[in-house]
Structure formats: C-alpha cells, structure tokens
Amino acid sequence: MSTTLAPHATLTASDRCDRCGAQAYLRVRLPAGGELLFCAHHAKQHEDSLKKVAVEIQDERNKLTSITNAPPSEER
Numbered sequence: 570m571s572t573t574l575a576p577h578a579t580l581t582a583s584d585r586c587d588r589c590g591a592q593a594y595l596r597v598r599l600p601a602g603g604e605l606l607f608c609a610h611h612a613k614q615h616e617d618s619l620k621k622v623a624v625e626i627q628d629e630r631n632k633l634t635s636i637t638n639a640p641p642s643e644e645r
C-alpha cells in the first residue's frame with residue numbers, strides 16, 4: 570500500500586442516527602469538520618440537502634439490502 574488515504578471506518582451498530590437513534594448507515598462530513606450520522610430513513614429524507622452541504626458522504630445503505638429481504642429493485 571502506498572500513500573493512499575486511510576479508509577473510512579465502517580459504520581457499526583454503535584453509530585446512531587442523530588435524528589432518531591436508529592443504527593446509522595450514512596455518515597456525512599461537514600466543511601466545518603463535524604460529521605452527522607443518519608439512519609437509512611433519515612438519510613433518504615435529508616439526502617438532497619445533505620448533498621449541498623456535505624464535503625463527503627459515506628453511504629453504507631447497501632449493507633441494508635444484504636441483510637434484510639429487500640424486494641427486487643423497483644425498476645427493471
């Protein structure tokens with residue numbers, strides 16, 4: 570490995586949504602240096618506004634679909 574950036578820590582069960590306390594699947598880094606955590610529900614709800622302010626969004630919602638029995642994709 571050369572001088573690549575350190576990978577982000579994976580979100581875990583101890584990472585909780587700032588809004589409702591559910592397990593977080595989205596980590597949003599803010600320009601000021603802080604970060605916000607959102608569950609899948611609130612990630613979707615705030616996604617548009619987050620994209621405007623975030624310097625980086627770590628989206629691990631794909632982990633959800635591998636755990637739950639999500640129905641087949643909405644569009645084929």
Ligand SMILES: [Zn+2]
Binds near residue numbers: 589
């Ligand atoms: Zn939430």
